[in-house]
Amino acid sequence: MKKSLPIWETIHLCAKEFDKSGNSPFTRGDIIKCVQSKIPNCKPDSINPIIQGLTDNLRGGAPGAAGKNLLHSVGRGLFVLRTSSSVGAVTGTTPNSRIVPEPLTKLSTNVESKQLDCIALGGIDFRLICQLSVENDESGNIREFRPQLNYAGAGSTPLNNYGNGLFCRFKIPTGLQKSGVYIIGTKSQPLYVGECVNLSARFNAGYGNISPKNCYVGGQETNCRINNLIFTTVSGGKDLFLWFFETQDYKSVEKSLRQSISFPWNRA
DNA sequence: TGGTCAATCTCGCCCAGTTG
DNA sequence: CAACTGGGCGAGATTGACCA
Numbered sequence: 001m002k003k004s005l006p007i008w009e010t011i012h013l014c015a016k017e018f019d020k021s022g023n024s025p026f027t028r029g030d031i032i033k034c035v036q037s038k039i040p041n042c043k044p045d046s047i048n049p050i051i052q053g054l055t056d057n058l059r060g061g062a063p064g065a066a067g068k069n070l071l072h073s074v075g076r077g078l079f080v081l082r083t084s085s086s087v088g089a090v091t092g093t094t095p096n097s098r099i100v101p102e103p104l105t106k107l108s109t110n111v112e113s114k115q116l117d118c119i120a121l122g123g124i125d126f127r128l129i130c131q132l133s134v135e136n137d138e139s140g141n142i143r144e145f146r147p148q149l150n151y152a153g154a155g156s157t158p159l160n161n162y163g164n165g166l167f168c169r170f171k172i173p174t175g176l177q178k179s180g181v182y183i184i185g186t187k188s189q190p191l192y193v194g195e196c197v198n199l200s201a202r203f204n205a206g207y208g209n210i211s212p213k214n215c216y217v218g219g220q221e222t223n224c225r226i227n228n229l230i231f232t233t234v235s236g237g238k239d240l241f242l243w244f245f246e247t248q249d250y251k252s253v254e255k256s257l258r259q260s261i262s263f264p265w266n267r268a
Numbered sequence: 269t270g271g272t273c274a275a276t277c278t279c280g281c282c283c284a285g286t287t288g
Numbered sequence: 289c290a291a292c293t294g295g296g297c298g299a300g301a302t303t304g305a306c307c308a
Binding site for chain 1: 274281282283285
């Protein structure tokens with residue numbers, strides 16, 4: 001009986017096939033399917049740590065004879081062949097789909113004007129959290145997303161009013177699990193006021209990352225609308241910032257602000 | 269016995285769906 | 289419209305099996 005190649009060699013073979021056919025970057029799932037087509041009884045649980053062990057910019061994983069010299073991660077679950085010509089621009093980087101927010105202290109010092117650290121609206125002092133830095137591609141251009149194309153129910157459910165746009169991705173620091181009222185704006189104009197129970201979650205799992213479902217009727221079209229506004233504003237060369245006022249009474253604070261101040265991105 | 273390869277497990281994030 | 293929940297998946301660490 002013919003002995004099959006070791007898993008790590010099969011992974012390398014698959015990666016070379018993807019690269020040669022132009023299907024690069026490829027996903028972890030692509031690798032697993034390819035390996036299983038060559039070694040049918042090989043389980044994903046066996047393949048995953050070996051992929052990890054072959055990838056130069058991922059820690060851990062199962063060590064192999066080839067070492068971490070065969071794959072390079074270009075995003076969460078996305079890989080390229082390390083010997084591919086496409087790797088040159090990204091060698092040495094870390095996967096970029098997980099945006100690691102810069103520390104708050106550093107973000108604050110990046111702001112041009114010291115008075116941006118705090119703004120007063122309606123008698124309330126809002127503290128600057130960070131600049132809303134959207135994810136860029138390898139060329140430094142804003143990475144565009146159309147998650148609506150990935151929704152399984154697209155054929156039976158219409159897009160919502162804001163679901164057909166281009167979207168961006170961004171994150172804020174994850175440690176801000178606080179309720180309160182937030183302001184999105186440029187350094188000269190507040191644009192949107194909103195309330196939240198968990199600021200980090202509201203942005204990192206809401207505005208900052210549009211899921212396919214939210215582009216369709218029944219989804220959170222406000223997330224789509226605000227994300228698209230952020231995308232178009234930042235694309236236009238303007239910097240956007242996030243300010244926050246921590247309070248348990250966020251509903252009444254937001255309501256009074258909306259009554260006293262006109263925020264162009266808030267709807268009536 | 270040490271190196272290589274494979275398997276198993278935990279943790280955290282993403283996403284879709286649901287609820288208020 | 290915002291918040292919550294649970295399943296699936298990827299990342300990473302650890303352990304076991306095999307072989308020269």
